[in-house]
Amino acid sequence: MTAAKPALVVHDLSKRYELGPAVEDVNFSVPVGGTAALVGPAGSGKTTILRILLGLLEPSSGSAEIGLSPVSGMLTPRGLHPARAARDHLLVYAAAAGVPDARVGAVLESVGLDSAARVKTGALTVGQQTRLALATALLTDPRVLILDEPTEGLDAAERGWLHDFLRRHTRRGGTALLSSASLAAVVAMADQLIVLSEGAVVYQGTPAKLRRNHPDRLVVAASTPVALATMLAARGYTDAVIRPDGRLAVAEASEAEIIDAAKASGVRLDNITPDPIHPDRVLASLTKSSRTAAPIFGAPGAHAPHPQPTSYGIPR
Structure with a gap:
């Protein structure tokens, strides 16, 4: 019996510009029904990989393949017109995607925005704007979700909602790949972590393995x-x-x-x-920020991103 084909496969992927590589020889795969997170500081190559997967950028070498369809993505910026109501925003995208208008009500309900359907996007909270951008990605009922910084600006309750949503998606056979500049924000959501620093993979494995190492x-x-x-x-x-x-x-x-x-x-x-070791403290020890070495915590003048670190708090 042959193994099932992965939902996503990135093989020897590189993207180079005149000033240097944005991504260099990246390899990973995500199984069907899995949630993986690309984690790293700004400039580490996360969004570049997502855009290549979505066909918005051409790689310099290597490949990035998606084995399931349909596929949909949520990128930054979110592409929300501040003067357009949430429902009207979705109707525009539904028409562009050839999706019936009835689908708009379904996705609003699935992300918990049905009561805010008539609210202009500029008046929505950051969390509600993220939900609306996610609803836009859900219009085509995708099996693969590619989400750029889905936890950015979310509070703990909103991150918990997103966690539950992704679990429901993967239990139905869906697959998700998300990016984050914070390990703490996604460590409980992901089955697999791919930590990037300056375009290269510096850690790949489960949250449990990372916890054992730190x-x-x-x-x-x-x-x-x-x-x-x-x-x-x-x-x-x-x-x-x-x-x-x-x-x-x-x-x-x-x-x-x-x-x-x-x-x-x-x-x-x-x-x-x-x-207790905070996940973002671990991330800082693995990566470089803005092409300079991350500070060593405890050294003079070094500051941890969280002054009162807490444990991972997850049984992985």
């Missing part, structure tokens, strides 16, 4: 951190790093296990502080 830690102030680390290693907790300030950063072991190891090794504990 775990949350407990930071321990101890009288003899080397002795504590040795005892923890003997008990199977080998991922313990002594930081420049002398504290021990321990992954995987619980607070109770650390306390027990300290007692067994005769080490005094002064305090134990959780150090």
